[in-house]
Amino acid sequence: xxxxxxxxxxNTGDTAWMLVATALVLMMTPALGLFYAGLVRAKNTLNTxxxxxxxxxxxxxxxxxxxxxxxxxxxxxxxxxxKFALLHDVTFTPRAGTAIPHLLFMAFEAAFCIxxxxxxxxxxxERMRFGPFLVFMGLWSLLxxxxxxxxxxxxxxxxxxxxxxxxxxxxxxxASGFSAFAAAMAVGARKDYGRQALLPHNAVYALxxxxxxWFGWFGFNGGSGYSTGHPGVLAFTNTLLAPAxxxxxxxxLDLTFGGRVTAIGAATAxxxxxxxxxxxxxxxxxxxxxxxxxxxxLPSYAMIVWxxxxxxxxxxxxxxxxxxxxLTGILFIGFVAQHSWNGVSNGxxxxxxxxxxxxxxxxxxxxxxxxxxxxVLLKVIxxxxxxxVPEGQEALGLDVAQHGEEAYTSGEGAILVVPEEHVxxxxx
Amino acid sequence: MKxxxxxxxxxRANNVLEALYRADVRGxxxxxxxGHGGELDRVETYRGTTVKMxxxxxxxxxxxxxxxxxxxxxxxxxxxxxxxxxGDGKIFVVPLERAxxxxxxxxxxxxxxxxxx
Numbered sequence: 001x002x003x004x005x006x007x008x009x010x011n012t013g014d015t016a017w018m019l020v021a022t023a024l025v026l027m028m029t030p031a032l033g034l035f036y037a038g039l040v041r042a043k044n045t046l047n048t049x050x051x052x053x054x055x056x057x058x059x060x061x062x063x064x065x066x067x068x069x070x071x072x073x074x075x076x077x078x079x080x081x082x083k084f085a086l087l088h089d090v091t092f093t094p095r096a097g098t099a100i101p102h103l104l105f106m107a108f109e110a111a112f113c114i115x116x117x118x119x120x121x122x123x124x125x126e127r128m129r130f131g132p133f134l135v136f137m138g139l140w141s142l143l144x145x146x147x148x149x150x151x152x153x154x155x156x157x158x159x160x161x162x163x164x165x166x167x168x169x170x171x172x173x174x175a176s177g178f179s180a181f182a183a184a185m186a187v188g189a190r191k192d193y194g195r196q197a198l199l200p201h202n203a204v205y206a207l208x209x210x211x212x213x214w215f216g217w218f219g220f221n222g223g224s225g226y227s228t229g230h231p232g233v234l235a236f237t238n239t240l241l242a243p244a245x246x247x248x249x250x251x252x253l254d255l256t257f258g259g260r261v262t263a264i265g266a267a268t269a270x271x272x273x274x275x276x277x278x279x280x281x282x283x284x285x286x287x288x289x290x291x292x293x294x295x296x297x298l299p300s301y302a303m304i305v306w307x308x309x310x311x312x313x314x315x316x317x318x319x320x321x322x323x324x325x326x327l328t329g330i331l332f333i334g335f336v337a338q339h340s341w342n343g344v345s346n347g348x349x350x351x352x353x354x355x356x357x358x359x360x361x362x363x364x365x366x367x368x369x370x371x372x373x374x375x376v377l378l379k380v381i382x383x384x385x386x387x388x389v390p391e392g393q394e395a396l397g398l399d400v401a402q403h404g405e406e407a408y409t410s411g412e413g414a415i416l417v418v419p420e421e422h423v424x425x426x427x428x
Numbered sequence: 429m430k431x432x433x434x435x436x437x438x439x440r441a442n443n444v445l446e447a448l449y450r451a452d453v454r455g456x457x458x459x460x461x462x463g464h465g466g467e468l469d470r471v472e473t474y475r476g477t478t479v480k481m482x483x484x485x486x487x488x489x490x491x492x493x494x495x496x497x498x499x500x501x502x503x504x505x506x507x508x509x510x511x512x513x514x515g516d517g518k519i520f521v522v523p524l525e526r527a528x529x530x531x532x533x534x535x536x537x538x539x540x541x542x543x544x545x
Contacts, residue, residue: 196442392513395439404472412462413483417471 010092011099014227018100018108024219025111029056029118031212035267036122037407038205039316041198043397044126045407051121054134059117059141063110070146072109077157080150098226108223113145116172120374122316123180124187126198127388130402132381139381140179144373148175148366162355163362164337164345166235167224169279169330170366177323178367179374180314186378187387189313191394203263210267214243217274221281234341235281242293243273249297257305268321272300275325280333283344288336296328327363334359429524429536432501434489435463436509436517441487444508448491451504454542456491467515486517492527494537 033052040048059067066085073080084090087106095105117137124133148171150156152163158170165171192198200206221239225232250269254261276296277289284292303320334356337347346352378387388394393401400406436444441458448456462483469480493501498521505519529539 192442392511395437395511400470400472404470405474406472409472410462413464414472414479414481415469417478417480 009094009099010101011227014098015100015104017228017232018104018223018226021219021223022104022108022111024216025108025115025223026056028111028213028216028220029053029115031209031216032115032118033209034205035209035213035271036125036316038202038207038209039200039264040125041397042201042408043399045201045399046405047130047398047402048121048125050130050403051125051133052118054130055114055118055137058134058138059114060110062138062141063113067113067141067146068106068109070142071113071149072106072154074155075150077160078150079147079156080154095226100226105226108226109149112168112172112220113141113149116145116168116176117141119176119318119322120179120183122318123184123314125315126398127190127394128187129385129387129389130398132385132387136378136381139377140374143377144175144179144370145171148369151366152362158358158362158365161358161361162345163358164283164333164355165279165330165362166231166282167221167278169326170362173275173278173322173326174330174363174366175370177319177321177326178371180318181312181323182371182375183378184312184314186375186382189311190315191391193313194311200264203267206264206267210270214270214274217278221278225282231282231342234286235277237286238277238281238284238289239274241286242277242289242296243270245290245293246270246273246276246297249294250301253297253301268300268304268317269297271321272296272325275322276329276332279326279329283333283337283342285336285338285341288332288338291336292329292332295332296325299324299328323367327367330359330363331356429492429494429527429540430498431522431524432489432491432493432498432505433520433522434491434505434509434517435461435465435486435519436489436505437511437515438485438487440509440511444489444505447504447508448501451500453491453493453497453501453504455540456489459488461486461488465515465518484515492524492540494540
């Protein structure tokens with residue numbers, strides 16, 4: 001054993017599972033990129049996908065440098081301190097309250113911050129410049145996500161008062177949803193929004209992306225107990241049950257209102273179900289998880305039908321799928337949390353009205369903070385540099401305009417540009 | 429009777445359709461084509477391979493009209509497709525020898541005049 005040691009406090013089973021869970025959660029970000037890419041027009045495929053890939057780079061760096069410390073150092077009730085900045089003291093010794101190495105805990109939580117930042121891109125696809133979006137994600141991952149994560153997990157005021165959030169209803173789902181709402185308002189609608197049909201170009205991508213997200217979500221929720229113990233197992237199983245119920249209810253809603261079950265609807269339903277069970281996973285019984293899954297379909301479905309009729313071009317409905325479903329899940333805990341299942345607290349139905357009260361406070365405070373800071377942040381970035389591409393670029397497509405590449409290039413008529421020094425010169 | 433061929437930017441195709449509809453021009457075909465008309469080449473890079481894309485995506489409208497509709501069709505194409513930048517496209521008008529509506533066997537001008545519902 002060296003000084004850092006793999007002491008007796010480390011549980012090898014927990015560690016093995018958390019290594020896998022971390023990789024599963026990391027995979028969710030490219031899966032999200034695929035899901036989003038399928039929902040935009042063909043000319044914006046790469047740009048949309050790249051917004052998620054961008055998060056893998058930028059947010060991992062900000063997280064390791066400062067973000068992790070701001071979220072998970074003790075600090076005060078609102079935000080963590082700088083003790084873990086530059087990963088100082090983040091070693092093989094167990095993270096307090098777990099039996100896994102602190103370093104692994106940091107990596108697991110990093111993957112959460114990455115996908116949350118990437119989620120916000122859904123609100124601004126097909127028009128936002130790539131550079132400013134990267135800057136936005138970098139700052140957002142320091143100003144918004146760590147604060148909310150600190151509130152519910154890092155020793156912040158919500159956690160102190162007993163708000164239950166298993167895998168991120170507040171910092172992940174509501175934060176991304178309401179930040180997306182703010183971002184759509186700050187960046188503005190696409191120029192053809194409301195005048196032309198702007199249709200998804202590949203529903204297969206959307207279905208495959210949603211399927212991979214569900215797969216990754218087993219690590220997301222199942223890993224949020226940081227162990228192979230009961231809460232993790234409960235959340236893992238609930239991640240199977242709840243989205244299945246959302247799918248079935250969504251099918252019924254589609255049949256009732258449209259007469260046909262749609263593929264894009266099914267992909268959306270999977271996300272909504274996974275989101276709803278995210279905060280509740282380790283706190284509610286499997287049967288209540290199924291009820292939650294079914295119930296969560298209703299507000300999100302209604303919003304997805306209603307939103308495109310408004311002026312708000314929140315393009316890929318992050319607010320409906322994540323904000324609203326996350327809010328449903330957070331509140332649902334307040335009603336049906338069961339001490340006999342979670343060993344922590346009861347909800348209103350089991351005699352503890354106080355739990356619902358603090359779930360409601362979280363459902364108000366989280367969105368309010370995320371919305372406000374995101375809106376101000378984007379307005380400030382907008383003062384320094386334009387947020388949107390020029391109209392001509394928006395028409396041409398952001399793949400060519402922002403990246404100089406196309407998703408579906410044929411190669412016909414392409415002429416190889418040979419660098420000067422390689423041009424063969426006649427020998428004397 | 430003329431065949432009006434309009435080659436326009438893909439992103440303007442919807443505007444052209446709208447303009448044609450307003451001009452009461454109903455029968456048309458549309459296809460995706462690639463072409464080159466003197467606009468600046470786009471440069472794309474794939475892993476160190478830099479290429480000049482000589483051909484750009486365009487949409488080709490083919491509209492057979494009776495003589496009184498020729499000007500209206502040309503105007504609608506121009507109005508819908510124009511952005512003012514190089515690469516807005518071209519319109520070609522060519523004489524049409526014969527036209528037949530397959531369902532009824534109607535010929536020429538009758539064949540290119542939309543049926544009243």
